């Protein structure tokens with residue numbers, strides 16, 4: 001879902017893009033990653049590949065760890081060998097949800113479920129594997145080309161008179177269109193950008209900030225509020241009642257409050273979640 005959008009955003013920004021899905025490159029194959037990176041000799045790599053089935057990762061932690069942690073390290077190291085920067089996507093689920101104010105980059109991590117733990121392993125593997133890295137934590141993604149909460153609820157809302165949605169999990173619903181543009185900005189400065197440069201791929205590129213960045217939509221809401229707003233904007237007449245996480249148990253526990261904020265002046269800021277939702281719906285059902 002996110003990867004396709006990053007490809008579009010990077011091409012729109014004028015970059016020469018090589019897009020690889022799982023069939024083209026299995027990132028768990030370290031030698032294949034190294035060889036492909038040596039062939040392409042990129043200036044920057046944006047890694048959107050992940051085991052994203054949060055509940056499935058509870059039972060399949062080993063497989064999730066292989067993709068989310070070990071393979072993240074393969075990609076980061078192979079990029080470093082070519083002098084390329086790596087932008088790696090991580091998640092709000094590295095936090096335990098116990099705060100009642102937005103989580104900042106320096107806050108202590110404490111994943112509640114296997115998925116978050118494996119993604120956290122990926123953050124460390126990337127940081128160790130490539131000094132020129134941006135680990136970008138985002139949250140509650142929705143967008144074209146993938147399974148997501150907004151599309152699932154719109155589908156259900158068209159079939160039912162009433163749906164119950166949890167109101168005791170609060171987060172930062174983020175449109176992939178907004179996030180993708182920010183990821184491209186963090187991956188590569190526009191041609192001719194000022195500032196310090198390093199040599200790469202036979203040319204040179206601007207030095208960009210490194211470390212961990214929180215990049216998610218502005219504002220916050222519960223899944224219930226997100227569903228209500230999606231139905232309102234889409235003109236879906238289905239009633240949305242509130243339920244609780246306890247009444248709707250899932251294999252993997254979710255953080256109660258995982259809103260992302262940033263303490264970094266150099267982190268890209270995204271528009272409010274309502275704008276992302278409107279953009280997604282406009283694209284989904286063209287006027």
Ligand SMILES: NC(=O)c1ccc[n+]([C@@H]2O[C@H](COP(=O)([O-])OP(=O)(O)OC[C@H]3O[C@@H](n4cnc5c(N)ncnc54)[C@H](OP(=O)(O)O)[C@@H]3O)[C@@H](O)[C@H]2O)c1
Pocket residue numbers: 001002003021022023025026027028047048049050051052067071089090091092119138139140141142146147
């Ligand atoms: N969705 C969210 O709410 C959310 C929130 C925060 C962060 N994130 C992060 O955002 C990133 C993008 O997620 P997404 O929402 O776009 O999920 P997605 O649609 O499930 O995309 C993940 C992609 O990774 C691919 N993949 C899995 N194993 C692979 C392997 N071994 N080699 C190569 N590719 C592999 C998958 O291919 P197949 O389809 O063939 O399996 C899929 O295309 C991930 O890092 C995720 O952890 C997502």
